[in-house]
Amino acid sequence: MSNAAPATAQKVVARAEKASKYYGRGDTAVWALAEVDVAIEGGRYTAVMGPSGSGKSTLMHCLAGLDSLSSGRVLIGDTDLSTLSDKELTLLRRTRVGFVFQAFNLIPTLTAAENITLPTTLGGGTTDQAWFDQVVETVGLGDRLKHRPSELSGGQQQRVAVARALAQRPDIVFADEPTGNLDSRASAEILGFMQAAVRDVGQTIVMVTHEPSAAAYADRVLFLADGRIVDEMEGPTEERVLDKLKSLGG
Numbered sequence: 001m002s003n004a005a006p007a008t009a010q011k012v013v014a015r016a017e018k019a020s021k022y023y024g025r026g027d028t029a030v031w032a033l034a035e036v037d038v039a040i041e042g043g044r045y046t047a048v049m050g051p052s053g054s055g056k057s058t059l060m061h062c063l064a065g066l067d068s069l070s071s072g073r074v075l076i077g078d079t080d081l082s083t084l085s086d087k088e089l090t091l092l093r094r095t096r097v098g099f100v101f102q103a104f105n106l107i108p109t110l111t112a113a114e115n116i117t118l119p120t121t122l123g124g125g126t127t128d129q130a131w132f133d134q135v136v137e138t139v140g141l142g143d144r145l146k147h148r149p150s151e152l153s154g155g156q157q158q159r160v161a162v163a164r165a166l167a168q169r170p171d172i173v174f175a176d177e178p179t180g181n182l183d184s185r186a187s188a189e190i191l192g193f194m195q196a197a198v199r200d201v202g203q204t205i206v207m208v209t210h211e212p213s214a215a216a217y218a219d220r221v222l223f224l225a226d227g228r229i230v231d232e233m234e235g236p237t238e239e240r241v242l243d244k245l246k247s248l249g250g
């Protein structure tokens with residue numbers, strides 16, 4: 001028998017090691033993150049849950065290189081983000097990380113198609129047409145590509161934002177309350193598309209959400225409280241997530 005990891009073992013795409021973030025000093029210091037250790041495995045859909053102020057956004061922003069830690073470190077692949085210059089960090093975010101926000105953050109003067117390819121264009125790259133077609137098909141945007149954001153529903157705008165995040169084949173996509181502005185039908189569609197991106201093409205997604213029904217789309221749920229990961233769950237269902245939140249006092 002060899003000691004090699006089983007073939008099913010997933011590669012770690014992002015990790016935090018003793019990641020701490022505090023604001024202020026002394027008695028009034030707020031620990032938004034307190035020595036968090038977490039590994040995000042590739043090709044999996046991870047949800048982050050916890051009460052308001054528990055550190056969800058801080059963890060996500062630090063993992064994504066949008067914010068820096070007070071101590072500890074974050075790695076994307078083998079790259080320790082603290083060793084990068086601002087320029088290198090910007091390049092890493094542009095080329096290796098995708099983002100989906102609650103507010104869709106589309107450019108109003110560009111069409112859906114132009115919004116999707118913008119990050120690649122900005123990075124000086126060209127969009128792989130076959131991949132673009134597959135992403136557009138996955139999120140069901142085929143007949144809306146020439147429309148501007150104002151001509152699209154909220155759900156359609158968020159589909160454009162998801163397609164934009166996936167279009168450059170980033171190592172990891174971070175989604176911050178991606179369904180916070182959507183009704184339940186549009187939410188289910190967006191969550192389904194993100195799940196399909198994980199299952200069908202092996203995308204890695206980390207999503208912050210308050211909704212147990214949204215977390216149920218994930219493969220794994222991390223529960224935060226007071227800046228620490230206090231529990232986690234594999235194969236969540238809405239009911240199990242609700243029970244866990246109740247037991248954590250959330």
Ligand SMILES: Nc1ncnc2c1ncn2[C@@H]1O[C@H](COP(=O)(O)OP(=O)(O)OP(=O)(O)O)[C@@H](O)[C@H]1O
Nearest residue numbers: 023030031032050051052053054055056057058059
């Ligand atoms: N710029 C800041 N200055 C001071 N304190 C901050 C700052 N940003 C966040 N905090 C504090 O850090 C803690 C964690 O905040 P964070 O936004 O990560 O929580 P969250 O779980 O995402 O909350 P929510 O669900 O309400 O969005 C909170 O106590 C918050 O008040």
